[in-house]
Amino acid sequence: MPRELSAIRAARPTAVNLPWAIDRMSNVIARIEAEDAGRVGSARVAACRRALLEEARRIDQEDVDACRALGRHGAALLTNGDTVLTHCNAGALATAGRGTALAVVYEAVENGKRIQVVSDETRPLLQGARLTAWECQKMGVPVTVICDNAAGWILAQGKVQCIIVGADRIAANGDVANKIGTYPLAVLAREHGIPFYVAAPTSTLDLTIASGREIPIEERAAEEVTHPRGTQIAPDGVSAMNPAFDVTPAHLISAIITEKGIVRPPYDLAKKLGTSPPKAEVRE
Amino acid sequence: MPRELSAIRAARPTAVNLPWAIDRMSNVIARIEAEDAGRVGSARVAACRRALLEEARRIDQEDVDACRALGRHGAALLTNGDTVLTHCNAGALATAGRGTALAVVYEAVENGKRIQVVSDETRPLLQGARLTAWECQKMGVPVTVICDNAAGWILAQGKVQCIIVGADRIAANGDVANKIGTYPLAVLAREHGIPFYVAAPTSTLDLTIASGREIPIEERAAEEVTHPRGTQIAPDGVSAMNPAFDVTPAHLISAIITEKGIVRPPYDLAKKLGTSPPKAEVRE
Numbered sequence: 190m191p192r193e194l195s196a197i198r199a200a201r202p203t204a205v206n207l208p209w210a211i212d213r214m215s216n217v218i219a220r221i222e223a224e225d226a227g228r229v230g231s232a233r234v235a236a237c238r239r240a241l242l243e244e245a246r247r248i249d250q251e252d253v254d255a256c257r258a259l260g261r262h263g264a265a266l267l268t269n270g271d272t273v274l275t276h277c278n279a280g281a282l283a284t285a286g287r288g289t290a291l292a293v294v295y296e297a298v299e300n301g302k303r304i305q306v307v308s309d310e311t312r313p314l315l316q317g318a319r320l321t322a323w324e325c326q327k328m329g330v331p332v333t334v335i336c337d338n339a340a341g342w343i344l345a346q347g348k349v350q351c352i353i354v355g356a357d358r359i360a361a362n363g364d365v366a367n368k369i370g371t372y373p374l375a376v377l378a379r380e381h382g383i384p385f386y387v388a389a390p391t392s393t394l395d396l397t398i399a400s401g402r403e404i405p406i407e408e409r410a411a412e413e414v415t416h417p418r419g420t421q422i423a424p425d426g427v428s429a430m431n432p433a434f435d436v437t438p439a440h441l442i443s444a445i446i447t448e449k450g451i452v453r454p455p456y457d458l459a460k461k462l463g464t465s466p467p468k469a470e471v472r473e
Numbered sequence: 474m475p476r477e478l479s480a481i482r483a484a485r486p487t488a489v490n491l492p493w494a495i496d497r498m499s500n501v502i503a504r505i506e507a508e509d510a511g512r513v514g515s516a517r518v519a520a521c522r523r524a525l526l527e528e529a530r531r532i533d534q535e536d537v538d539a540c541r542a543l544g545r546h547g548a549a550l551l552t553n554g555d556t557v558l559t560h561c562n563a564g565a566l567a568t569a570g571r572g573t574a575l576a577v578v579y580e581a582v583e584n585g586k587r588i589q590v591v592s593d594e595t596r597p598l599l600q601g602a603r604l605t606a607w608e609c610q611k612m613g614v615p616v617t618v619i620c621d622n623a624a625g626w627i628l629a630q631g632k633v634q635c636i637i638v639g640a641d642r643i644a645a646n647g648d649v650a651n652k653i654g655t656y657p658l659a660v661l662a663r664e665h666g667i668p669f670y671v672a673a674p675t676s677t678l679d680l681t682i683a684s685g686r687e688i689p690i691e692e693r694a695a696e697e698v699t700h701p702r703g704t705q706i707a708p709d710g711v712s713a714m715n716p717a718f719d720v721t722p723a724h725l726i727s728a729i730i731t732e733k734g735i736v737r738p739p740y741d742l743a744k745k746l747g748t749s750p751p752k753a754e755v756r757e
Binding site: 307310311312313315318319322323326331332333334335336337338339340341342343345368369370372373376377380406414415417418420422423424426427428429430431432435436 | 591594595596597599602603606607610615616617618619620621622623624625626627629652653654656657660661664690698699701702704706707708710711712713714715716719720
Protein backbone atom coordinates (compact mmCIF):
# COMPACT_ATOMS: atom_id res chain seq x y z
CA MET A 190 0.00 0.00 0.00
CA PRO A 191 1.36 3.47 -0.90
CA ARG A 192 2.73 5.38 2.07
CA GLU A 193 0.07 8.12 1.81
CA LEU A 194 -2.72 5.56 2.06
CA SER A 195 -1.07 3.85 5.02
CA ALA A 196 -0.81 7.21 6.76
CA ILE A 197 -4.50 7.98 6.24
CA ARG A 198 -5.42 4.42 7.19
CA ALA A 199 -3.62 4.76 10.53
CA ALA A 200 -4.70 8.34 11.25
CA ARG A 201 -7.52 7.39 13.64
CA PRO A 202 -7.06 4.09 15.48
CA THR A 203 -10.58 3.56 16.85
CA ALA A 204 -13.05 3.98 13.97
CA VAL A 205 -13.03 1.23 11.37
CA ASN A 206 -14.81 2.94 8.44
CA LEU A 207 -11.72 4.89 7.41
CA PRO A 208 -9.40 1.83 7.09
CA TRP A 209 -12.32 -0.01 5.47
CA ALA A 210 -12.66 2.66 2.76
CA ILE A 211 -8.89 2.93 2.31
CA ASP A 212 -8.72 -0.84 1.81
CA ARG A 213 -11.40 -0.66 -0.87
CA MET A 214 -9.47 2.08 -2.69
CA SER A 215 -6.24 0.19 -2.23
CA ASN A 216 -7.79 -2.95 -3.75
CA VAL A 217 -8.71 -0.90 -6.83
CA ILE A 218 -5.08 0.13 -7.30
CA ALA A 219 -3.93 -3.48 -6.90
CA ARG A 220 -6.50 -4.69 -9.43
CA ILE A 221 -5.55 -2.07 -12.05
CA GLU A 222 -1.88 -2.79 -11.55
CA ALA A 223 -2.47 -6.51 -12.09
CA GLU A 224 -4.78 -6.05 -15.09
CA ASP A 225 -2.80 -3.33 -16.84
CA ALA A 226 0.69 -4.62 -16.26
CA GLY A 227 1.37 -4.31 -20.00
CA ARG A 228 0.36 -0.66 -20.43
CA VAL A 229 2.78 2.25 -20.32
CA GLY A 230 2.90 4.38 -17.14
CA SER A 231 0.67 7.30 -18.11
CA ALA A 232 -2.17 5.12 -19.44
CA ARG A 233 -2.02 2.99 -16.32
CA VAL A 234 -2.21 6.08 -14.10
CA ALA A 235 -5.21 7.38 -16.06
CA ALA A 236 -7.01 4.02 -15.76
CA CYS A 237 -6.22 3.93 -12.07
CA ARG A 238 -7.59 7.44 -11.50
CA ARG A 239 -10.82 6.59 -13.31
CA ALA A 240 -11.26 3.39 -11.34
CA LEU A 241 -10.53 5.13 -8.02
CA LEU A 242 -13.06 7.87 -8.75
CA GLU A 243 -15.65 5.23 -9.63
CA GLU A 244 -14.95 3.34 -6.41
CA ALA A 245 -15.13 6.57 -4.34
CA ARG A 246 -18.50 7.39 -5.94
CA ARG A 247 -19.67 3.85 -5.24
CA ILE A 248 -18.68 4.14 -1.56
CA ASP A 249 -20.44 7.50 -1.39
CA GLN A 250 -23.65 6.12 -2.94
CA GLU A 251 -23.56 2.99 -0.78
CA ASP A 252 -23.31 5.18 2.33
CA VAL A 253 -26.21 7.35 1.17
CA ASP A 254 -28.27 4.19 0.59
CA ALA A 255 -27.20 2.59 3.88
CA CYS A 256 -28.13 5.70 5.88
CA ARG A 257 -31.51 5.82 4.19
CA ALA A 258 -32.16 2.11 4.72
CA LEU A 259 -31.09 2.01 8.36
CA GLY A 260 -33.18 5.10 9.00
CA ARG A 261 -36.22 3.27 7.64
CA HIS A 262 -35.57 0.20 9.77
CA GLY A 263 -34.94 2.26 12.89
CA ALA A 264 -37.94 4.56 12.50
CA ALA A 265 -40.20 1.65 13.37
CA LEU A 266 -38.69 1.67 16.87
CA LEU A 267 -39.92 5.21 17.60
CA THR A 268 -43.38 6.10 18.82
CA ASN A 269 -45.27 9.31 18.16
CA GLY A 270 -44.37 11.80 20.91
CA ASP A 271 -41.01 10.22 21.79
CA THR A 272 -38.04 12.23 23.00
CA VAL A 273 -34.77 10.71 21.78
CA LEU A 274 -31.48 11.43 23.52
CA THR A 275 -28.37 11.32 21.33
CA HIS A 276 -24.67 11.92 21.82
CA CYS A 277 -22.05 13.50 19.55
CA ASN A 278 -23.09 13.89 15.91
CA ALA A 279 -24.36 10.86 14.05
CA GLY A 280 -26.13 12.79 11.33
CA ALA A 281 -25.70 14.15 7.82
CA LEU A 282 -22.61 16.08 8.91
CA ALA A 283 -20.85 12.82 9.86
CA THR A 284 -21.77 10.61 6.89
CA ALA A 285 -22.15 10.78 3.12
CA GLY A 286 -25.90 10.34 3.61
CA ARG A 287 -28.40 11.62 6.16
CA GLY A 288 -26.65 10.04 9.10
CA THR A 289 -27.18 7.06 11.35
CA ALA A 290 -28.80 7.88 14.72
CA LEU A 291 -30.31 11.06 13.28
CA ALA A 292 -31.44 9.29 10.10
CA VAL A 293 -33.71 7.21 12.33
CA VAL A 294 -35.18 10.40 13.80
CA TYR A 295 -35.58 12.09 10.39
CA GLU A 296 -37.35 9.07 8.94
CA ALA A 297 -39.75 8.85 11.90
CA VAL A 298 -40.53 12.56 11.56
CA GLU A 299 -41.16 12.10 7.82
CA ASN A 300 -43.51 9.26 8.73
CA GLY A 301 -45.58 11.80 10.63
CA LYS A 302 -44.35 11.09 14.16
CA ARG A 303 -43.70 13.99 16.52
CA ILE A 304 -40.15 13.38 17.77
CA GLN A 305 -37.97 15.63 19.91
CA VAL A 306 -34.22 15.34 20.28
CA VAL A 307 -32.16 15.96 23.41
CA SER A 308 -28.57 16.48 22.32
CA ASP A 309 -25.69 15.96 24.76
CA GLU A 310 -23.20 18.77 24.12
CA THR A 311 -20.48 16.07 23.99
CA ARG A 312 -17.31 17.40 25.53
CA PRO A 313 -14.54 17.81 24.69
CA LEU A 314 -15.21 18.74 21.05
CA LEU A 315 -18.88 19.66 21.53
CA GLN A 316 -20.19 17.97 18.41
CA GLY A 317 -23.62 17.68 20.00
CA ALA A 318 -23.94 21.39 20.75
CA ARG A 319 -22.27 22.56 17.55
CA LEU A 320 -23.36 20.01 14.93
CA THR A 321 -26.34 17.94 16.09
CA ALA A 322 -28.21 21.00 17.37
CA TRP A 323 -27.54 22.87 14.09
CA GLU A 324 -28.52 19.90 11.95
CA CYS A 325 -31.76 19.25 13.84
CA GLN A 326 -32.67 22.94 13.56
CA LYS A 327 -32.11 22.81 9.77
CA MET A 328 -34.22 19.65 9.54
CA GLY A 329 -37.01 21.21 11.61
CA VAL A 330 -36.68 18.71 14.45
CA PRO A 331 -37.14 20.27 17.92
CA VAL A 332 -33.84 19.96 19.75
CA THR A 333 -32.66 20.80 23.27
CA VAL A 334 -28.98 20.92 24.20
CA ILE A 335 -27.82 19.72 27.61
CA CYS A 336 -24.50 19.34 29.34
CA ASP A 337 -23.38 15.72 29.31
CA ASN A 338 -23.70 15.83 33.11
CA ALA A 339 -27.45 16.40 32.87
CA ALA A 340 -28.32 13.26 30.91
CA GLY A 341 -28.70 11.08 34.02
CA TRP A 342 -31.03 13.49 35.78
CA ILE A 343 -33.13 14.05 32.66
CA LEU A 344 -33.51 10.29 32.29
CA ALA A 345 -34.45 10.05 35.96
CA GLN A 346 -37.24 12.59 35.32
CA GLY A 347 -38.73 10.27 32.67
CA LYS A 348 -38.22 12.88 29.95
CA VAL A 349 -36.52 10.54 27.45
CA GLN A 350 -38.05 7.45 25.82
CA CYS A 351 -34.92 6.05 24.16
CA ILE A 352 -31.26 6.72 23.45
CA ILE A 353 -29.84 6.34 19.93
CA VAL A 354 -26.15 6.75 19.15
CA GLY A 355 -23.86 6.02 16.22
CA ALA A 356 -20.77 3.80 16.30
CA ASP A 357 -17.12 3.99 15.33
CA ARG A 358 -16.48 0.25 15.43
CA ILE A 359 -18.60 -2.77 16.30
CA ALA A 360 -16.89 -6.02 17.32
CA ALA A 361 -18.19 -9.44 16.31
CA ASN A 362 -19.84 -9.87 19.73
CA GLY A 363 -21.74 -6.55 19.50
CA ASP A 364 -19.46 -4.46 21.72
CA VAL A 365 -19.55 -0.90 20.37
CA ALA A 366 -16.86 1.77 20.37
CA ASN A 367 -18.32 5.26 20.09
CA LYS A 368 -17.64 8.80 21.28
CA ILE A 369 -16.47 9.13 24.87
CA GLY A 370 -19.51 9.38 27.16
CA THR A 371 -21.56 6.80 25.26
CA TYR A 372 -20.89 4.00 27.72
CA PRO A 373 -22.28 5.87 30.76
CA LEU A 374 -25.46 6.57 28.77
CA ALA A 375 -25.92 2.85 28.16
CA VAL A 376 -25.55 2.14 31.88
CA LEU A 377 -28.08 4.89 32.67
CA ALA A 378 -30.52 3.64 30.02
CA ARG A 379 -30.59 0.21 31.65
CA GLU A 380 -30.94 1.85 35.10
CA HIS A 381 -34.07 3.62 33.86
CA GLY A 382 -35.48 0.80 31.75
CA ILE A 383 -35.34 2.65 28.45
CA PRO A 384 -33.89 1.17 25.23
CA PHE A 385 -30.36 1.97 24.14
CA TYR A 386 -29.96 1.68 20.35
CA VAL A 387 -26.85 1.83 18.18
CA ALA A 388 -27.39 2.88 14.55
CA ALA A 389 -24.57 2.13 12.10
CA PRO A 390 -23.96 0.81 8.59
CA THR A 391 -22.37 -2.64 8.37
CA SER A 392 -19.14 -0.95 7.18
CA THR A 393 -18.70 -0.15 10.89
CA LEU A 394 -18.60 -3.83 11.71
CA ASP A 395 -15.19 -5.34 12.42
CA LEU A 396 -15.57 -9.12 12.34
CA THR A 397 -11.80 -9.55 12.73
CA ILE A 398 -12.11 -8.77 16.43
CA ALA A 399 -14.03 -10.95 18.83
CA SER A 400 -14.86 -8.26 21.39
CA GLY A 401 -14.46 -4.60 22.30
CA ARG A 402 -11.39 -5.42 24.37
CA GLU A 403 -9.45 -5.45 21.10
CA ILE A 404 -10.51 -1.94 20.05
CA PRO A 405 -7.72 0.63 20.52
CA ILE A 406 -9.01 3.83 22.14
CA GLU A 407 -7.54 7.02 20.72
CA GLU A 408 -6.06 9.29 23.38
CA ARG A 409 -6.16 12.87 22.13
CA ALA A 410 -4.40 16.08 23.15
CA ALA A 411 -4.88 17.27 26.75
CA GLU A 412 -5.55 20.77 25.38
CA GLU A 413 -8.97 19.64 24.14
CA VAL A 414 -9.86 19.28 27.84
CA THR A 415 -7.89 22.16 29.35
CA HIS A 416 -8.42 24.74 26.55
CA PRO A 417 -11.89 24.21 25.00
CA ARG A 418 -12.37 26.43 21.93
CA GLY A 419 -9.03 28.05 22.77
CA THR A 420 -10.05 29.29 26.23
CA GLN A 421 -7.99 28.06 29.16
CA ILE A 422 -10.21 26.56 31.88
CA ALA A 423 -7.69 24.62 33.98
CA PRO A 424 -4.61 25.90 35.78
CA ASP A 425 -1.23 25.94 34.04
CA GLY A 426 0.59 22.65 34.07
CA VAL A 427 -2.30 20.46 35.23
CA SER A 428 -2.42 17.02 33.63
CA ALA A 429 -5.47 15.78 31.76
CA MET A 430 -6.64 12.50 30.28
CA ASN A 431 -8.58 12.68 27.03
CA PRO A 432 -9.78 9.31 25.75
CA ALA A 433 -11.83 10.13 22.65
CA PHE A 434 -13.97 6.98 22.63
CA ASP A 435 -15.27 4.35 25.01
CA VAL A 436 -16.59 0.83 24.55
CA THR A 437 -20.16 -0.10 25.42
CA PRO A 438 -20.51 -3.82 26.16
CA ALA A 439 -23.05 -5.61 24.01
CA HIS A 440 -25.19 -6.64 27.00
CA LEU A 441 -26.21 -2.98 27.47
CA ILE A 442 -27.37 -2.56 23.85
CA SER A 443 -31.06 -3.16 23.13
CA ALA A 444 -30.61 -3.39 19.34
CA ILE A 445 -28.20 -2.49 16.54
CA ILE A 446 -29.88 -0.74 13.63
CA THR A 447 -28.15 -1.41 10.27
CA GLU A 448 -29.03 -1.02 6.62
CA LYS A 449 -29.66 -4.76 6.52
CA GLY A 450 -32.17 -4.64 9.35
CA ILE A 451 -32.39 -4.49 13.12
CA VAL A 452 -30.27 -6.94 15.08
CA ARG A 453 -31.29 -7.95 18.60
CA PRO A 454 -29.28 -9.95 21.14
CA PRO A 455 -27.59 -12.34 21.02
CA TYR A 456 -25.17 -10.43 18.82
CA ASP A 457 -23.62 -13.20 16.77
CA LEU A 458 -22.83 -10.59 14.15
CA ALA A 459 -20.71 -12.80 11.86
CA LYS A 460 -23.77 -14.97 11.38
CA LYS A 461 -26.40 -12.23 11.40
CA LEU A 462 -24.63 -9.54 9.35
CA GLY A 463 -21.49 -11.10 7.91
CA THR A 464 -23.06 -12.65 4.84
CA SER A 465 -24.61 -11.12 1.77
CA PRO A 466 -27.52 -10.98 1.00
CA PRO A 467 -28.73 -10.27 4.57
CA LYS A 468 -30.31 -13.12 6.42
CA ALA A 469 -34.04 -12.78 6.84
CA GLU A 470 -34.00 -13.13 10.61
CA VAL A 471 -32.39 -9.75 11.13
CA ARG A 472 -35.37 -7.92 9.64
CA GLU A 473 -38.20 -6.92 11.92
CA MET B 474 -37.20 38.08 58.99
CA PRO B 475 -35.83 41.26 57.34
CA ARG B 476 -36.40 41.39 53.60
CA GLU B 477 -32.66 41.27 52.84
CA LEU B 478 -32.26 38.05 54.79
CA SER B 479 -35.28 36.48 53.09
CA ALA B 480 -33.79 37.37 49.70
CA ILE B 481 -30.46 35.75 50.52
CA ARG B 482 -32.22 32.78 52.10
CA ALA B 483 -34.17 32.13 48.89
CA ALA B 484 -31.32 32.88 46.47
CA ARG B 485 -30.42 29.22 45.84
CA PRO B 486 -33.26 26.75 46.27
CA THR B 487 -31.31 23.46 46.35
CA ALA B 488 -28.51 23.83 48.91
CA VAL B 489 -29.58 23.93 52.53
CA ASN B 490 -26.49 25.41 54.21
CA LEU B 491 -27.33 28.95 53.15
CA PRO B 492 -30.87 29.01 54.64
CA TRP B 493 -29.46 27.17 57.66
CA ALA B 494 -26.88 29.92 58.27
CA ILE B 495 -29.40 32.68 57.57
CA ASP B 496 -31.75 31.12 60.13
CA ARG B 497 -28.99 31.11 62.73
CA MET B 498 -28.28 34.79 62.09
CA SER B 499 -31.97 35.56 62.09
CA ASN B 500 -32.40 33.84 65.45
CA VAL B 501 -29.67 36.10 66.85
CA ILE B 502 -31.62 39.18 65.77
CA ALA B 503 -34.81 37.80 67.32
CA ARG B 504 -33.01 37.01 70.59
CA ILE B 505 -31.43 40.47 70.87
CA GLU B 506 -34.73 42.14 70.06
CA ALA B 507 -36.45 40.12 72.78
CA GLU B 508 -33.71 40.64 75.39
CA ASP B 509 -33.04 44.28 74.70
CA ALA B 510 -36.57 45.47 74.20
CA GLY B 511 -35.92 48.18 76.80
CA ARG B 512 -32.83 49.71 75.19
CA VAL B 513 -32.85 52.68 72.89
CA GLY B 514 -32.43 52.09 69.14
CA SER B 515 -28.72 52.78 68.71
CA ALA B 516 -27.64 50.63 71.67
CA ARG B 517 -29.84 47.82 70.44
CA VAL B 518 -28.33 48.02 66.94
CA ALA B 519 -24.82 47.93 68.41
CA ALA B 520 -25.66 44.90 70.54
CA CYS B 521 -27.22 43.23 67.55
CA ARG B 522 -24.15 43.85 65.38
CA ARG B 523 -21.84 42.45 68.04
CA ALA B 524 -24.01 39.36 68.46
CA LEU B 525 -24.28 38.80 64.69
CA LEU B 526 -20.51 39.07 64.26
CA GLU B 527 -20.03 36.59 67.10
CA GLU B 528 -22.51 34.19 65.52
CA ALA B 529 -20.86 34.54 62.09
CA ARG B 530 -17.46 33.79 63.63
CA ARG B 531 -18.97 30.82 65.47
CA ILE B 532 -20.42 29.44 62.19
CA ASP B 533 -17.07 29.99 60.51
CA GLN B 534 -15.17 28.18 63.28
CA GLU B 535 -17.70 25.36 63.43
CA ASP B 536 -17.30 24.83 59.69
CA VAL B 537 -13.51 24.82 60.00
CA ASP B 538 -13.80 22.25 62.79
CA ALA B 539 -16.40 20.15 60.93
CA CYS B 540 -14.25 20.03 57.79
CA ARG B 541 -11.24 18.96 59.84
CA ALA B 542 -13.23 16.33 61.74
CA LEU B 543 -14.96 14.81 58.74
CA GLY B 544 -11.63 14.74 56.92
CA ARG B 545 -10.19 12.70 59.78
CA HIS B 546 -13.09 10.26 59.79
CA GLY B 547 -13.05 9.89 56.01
CA ALA B 548 -9.28 9.44 55.67
CA ALA B 549 -9.62 6.01 57.26
CA LEU B 550 -11.59 4.92 54.17
CA LEU B 551 -8.66 5.57 51.82
CA THR B 552 -5.82 3.14 51.19
CA ASN B 553 -2.25 4.02 50.25
CA GLY B 554 -2.06 4.28 46.45
CA ASP B 555 -5.75 5.03 45.89
CA THR B 556 -7.00 7.21 43.09
CA VAL B 557 -10.08 9.19 44.13
CA LEU B 558 -12.50 10.60 41.59
CA THR B 559 -14.35 13.76 42.60
CA HIS B 560 -16.85 16.09 40.99
CA CYS B 561 -17.26 19.88 41.19
CA ASN B 562 -15.36 21.56 44.03
CA ALA B 563 -15.85 20.28 47.55
CA GLY B 564 -12.67 21.77 48.93
CA ALA B 565 -11.29 24.79 50.75
CA LEU B 566 -12.65 27.08 48.04
CA ALA B 567 -16.21 25.94 48.80
CA THR B 568 -16.19 25.95 52.62
CA ALA B 569 -14.88 28.01 55.52
CA GLY B 570 -12.47 25.16 56.29
CA ARG B 571 -10.45 22.76 54.17
CA GLY B 572 -13.44 21.31 52.42
CA THR B 573 -15.45 18.13 52.53
CA ALA B 574 -14.55 15.57 49.83
CA LEU B 575 -11.10 17.12 49.43
CA ALA B 576 -10.60 17.35 53.21
CA VAL B 577 -10.75 13.56 53.25
CA VAL B 578 -8.02 13.43 50.60
CA TYR B 579 -5.85 16.05 52.34
CA GLU B 580 -6.06 14.23 55.65
CA ALA B 581 -5.12 10.90 54.06
CA VAL B 582 -2.15 12.52 52.33
CA GLU B 583 -1.06 14.08 55.63
CA ASN B 584 -1.30 10.61 57.17
CA GLY B 585 1.36 9.51 54.69
CA LYS B 586 -0.85 7.87 52.10
CA ARG B 587 -0.12 8.40 48.41
CA ILE B 588 -3.45 9.55 46.96
CA GLN B 589 -4.19 10.83 43.47
CA VAL B 590 -7.25 12.81 42.46
CA VAL B 591 -9.15 12.58 39.18
CA SER B 592 -11.24 15.74 38.86
CA ASP B 593 -14.28 15.83 36.59
CA GLU B 594 -14.23 19.21 34.85
CA THR B 595 -17.90 19.61 35.88
CA ARG B 596 -19.80 21.36 33.13
CA PRO B 597 -21.40 23.80 32.88
CA LEU B 598 -19.44 25.97 35.32
CA LEU B 599 -16.25 23.89 35.28
CA GLN B 600 -15.58 24.03 39.01
CA GLY B 601 -13.60 20.80 38.78
CA ALA B 602 -11.24 22.07 36.09
CA ARG B 603 -10.98 25.60 37.49
CA LEU B 604 -11.11 25.13 41.27
CA THR B 605 -10.46 21.53 42.30
CA ALA B 606 -7.47 21.19 39.97
CA TRP B 607 -6.02 24.48 41.22
CA GLU B 608 -6.62 23.61 44.87
CA CYS B 609 -5.07 20.14 44.57
CA GLN B 610 -2.02 21.64 42.84
CA LYS B 611 -1.61 24.14 45.71
CA MET B 612 -1.94 21.33 48.25
CA GLY B 613 0.61 19.19 46.39
CA VAL B 614 -1.89 16.42 45.59
CA PRO B 615 -1.43 14.92 42.10
CA VAL B 616 -4.53 15.75 40.06
CA THR B 617 -5.72 14.86 36.57
CA VAL B 618 -8.61 16.68 34.90
CA ILE B 619 -11.03 14.77 32.69
CA CYS B 620 -14.17 15.65 30.77
CA ASP B 621 -17.25 14.49 32.65
CA ASN B 622 -17.86 12.12 29.72
CA ALA B 623 -14.65 10.22 30.46
CA ALA B 624 -15.50 9.18 34.03
CA GLY B 625 -17.31 6.00 32.99
CA TRP B 626 -14.50 4.77 30.77
CA ILE B 627 -11.85 5.57 33.37
CA LEU B 628 -13.82 3.60 35.96
CA ALA B 629 -14.14 0.74 33.47
CA GLN B 630 -10.34 0.70 33.16
CA GLY B 631 -10.04 0.11 36.92
CA LYS B 632 -8.14 3.38 37.37
CA VAL B 633 -10.25 4.69 40.26
CA GLN B 634 -10.66 3.08 43.70
CA CYS B 635 -13.46 5.28 45.05
CA ILE B 636 -15.58 8.34 44.35
CA ILE B 637 -16.01 11.09 46.95
CA VAL B 638 -18.31 14.06 46.43
CA GLY B 639 -19.77 16.81 48.57
CA ALA B 640 -23.46 17.54 49.08
CA ASP B 641 -25.82 20.50 48.83
CA ARG B 642 -28.65 18.90 50.78
CA ILE B 643 -29.16 15.51 52.40
CA ALA B 644 -32.70 14.30 53.10
CA ALA B 645 -33.63 12.30 56.21
CA ASN B 646 -33.49 9.04 54.22
CA GLY B 647 -29.97 9.72 52.89
CA ASP B 648 -30.88 10.92 49.39
CA VAL B 649 -28.28 13.51 48.39
CA ALA B 650 -28.63 16.57 46.17
CA ASN B 651 -25.29 17.61 44.70
CA LYS B 652 -23.88 19.19 41.54
CA ILE B 653 -25.41 17.96 38.28
CA GLY B 654 -23.57 14.87 37.10
CA THR B 655 -23.18 13.37 40.57
CA TYR B 656 -26.02 10.89 40.16
CA PRO B 657 -24.55 9.21 37.02
CA LEU B 658 -21.27 8.77 38.91
CA ALA B 659 -23.10 6.91 41.68
CA VAL B 660 -24.72 4.59 39.13
CA LEU B 661 -21.32 3.97 37.51
CA ALA B 662 -19.64 3.35 40.87
CA ARG B 663 -22.11 0.60 41.65
CA GLU B 664 -21.66 -0.82 38.11
CA HIS B 665 -17.93 -1.12 38.78
CA GLY B 666 -18.13 -2.22 42.40
CA ILE B 667 -16.30 0.76 43.85
CA PRO B 668 -17.50 2.77 46.85
CA PHE B 669 -19.37 6.03 46.38
CA TYR B 670 -18.94 8.35 49.37
CA VAL B 671 -20.63 11.63 50.23
CA ALA B 672 -18.69 13.97 52.54
CA ALA B 673 -20.65 16.77 54.21
CA PRO B 674 -21.07 18.53 57.55
CA THR B 675 -24.34 17.86 59.37
CA SER B 676 -25.40 21.44 58.53
CA THR B 677 -26.13 19.97 55.06
CA LEU B 678 -28.71 17.64 56.59
CA ASP B 679 -32.35 18.57 56.11
CA LEU B 680 -34.40 16.43 58.47
CA THR B 681 -37.55 18.33 57.53
CA ILE B 682 -37.74 16.38 54.28
CA ALA B 683 -38.25 12.64 54.14
CA SER B 684 -36.60 12.04 50.78
CA GLY B 685 -34.83 13.63 47.84
CA ARG B 686 -38.12 13.93 45.98
CA GLU B 687 -38.81 17.02 48.08
CA ILE B 688 -35.59 18.80 47.09
CA PRO B 689 -36.15 21.59 44.55
CA ILE B 690 -33.61 21.49 41.71
CA GLU B 691 -32.37 24.90 40.61
CA GLU B 692 -32.70 25.45 36.85
CA ARG B 693 -30.10 27.96 35.75
CA ALA B 694 -29.64 30.13 32.65
CA ALA B 695 -29.41 28.33 29.29
CA GLU B 696 -26.41 30.52 28.45
CA GLU B 697 -24.27 28.53 30.89
CA VAL B 698 -24.74 25.62 28.47
CA THR B 699 -24.76 27.47 25.13
CA HIS B 700 -22.07 30.10 25.91
CA PRO B 701 -19.46 28.58 28.26
CA ARG B 702 -16.95 31.22 29.43
CA GLY B 703 -18.65 33.64 27.04
CA THR B 704 -17.95 31.63 23.89
CA GLN B 705 -20.96 30.56 21.85
CA ILE B 706 -20.89 26.81 21.16
CA ALA B 707 -24.48 26.13 20.07
CA PRO B 708 -26.40 27.67 17.16
CA ASP B 709 -28.48 30.81 17.67
CA GLY B 710 -31.90 30.22 19.12
CA VAL B 711 -31.39 26.62 20.22
CA SER B 712 -33.06 25.71 23.49
CA ALA B 713 -31.12 24.26 26.40
CA MET B 714 -31.94 22.70 29.76
CA ASN B 715 -29.61 23.48 32.64
CA PRO B 716 -30.50 21.74 35.90
CA ALA B 717 -27.71 22.70 38.32
CA PHE B 718 -28.08 19.74 40.67
CA ASP B 719 -29.33 16.18 40.69
CA VAL B 720 -30.42 13.79 43.41
CA THR B 721 -28.55 10.57 44.14
CA PRO B 722 -30.79 8.01 45.84
CA ALA B 723 -29.50 6.73 49.17
CA HIS B 724 -29.27 3.14 47.97
CA LEU B 725 -26.35 4.10 45.70
CA ILE B 726 -24.35 5.72 48.53
CA SER B 727 -21.80 3.53 50.33
CA ALA B 728 -21.35 5.92 53.28
CA ILE B 729 -21.92 9.51 54.35
CA ILE B 730 -18.85 11.08 55.98
CA THR B 731 -19.74 13.76 58.55
CA GLU B 732 -17.96 15.57 61.37
CA LYS B 733 -19.81 13.29 63.78
CA GLY B 734 -18.55 10.13 62.11
CA ILE B 735 -19.22 7.86 59.17
CA VAL B 736 -22.79 6.78 58.59
CA ARG B 737 -23.50 3.55 56.70
CA PRO B 738 -26.86 2.30 55.42
CA PRO B 739 -29.59 2.16 56.51
CA TYR B 740 -29.67 5.96 56.52
CA ASP B 741 -32.04 6.69 59.36
CA LEU B 742 -30.37 10.06 59.68
CA ALA B 743 -32.76 11.58 62.22
CA LYS B 744 -31.71 8.83 64.60
CA LYS B 745 -28.06 8.61 63.62
CA LEU B 746 -27.19 12.29 63.20
CA GLY B 747 -30.13 14.30 64.47
CA THR B 748 -29.13 14.39 68.14
CA SER B 749 -26.25 16.02 69.91
CA PRO B 750 -23.79 14.75 71.15
CA PRO B 751 -23.29 12.24 68.32
CA LYS B 752 -24.40 8.70 68.95
CA ALA B 753 -21.53 6.30 69.35
CA GLU B 754 -22.71 3.91 66.64
CA VAL B 755 -21.93 6.33 63.85
CA ARG B 756 -18.22 6.29 64.61
CA GLU B 757 -16.04 3.70 62.92
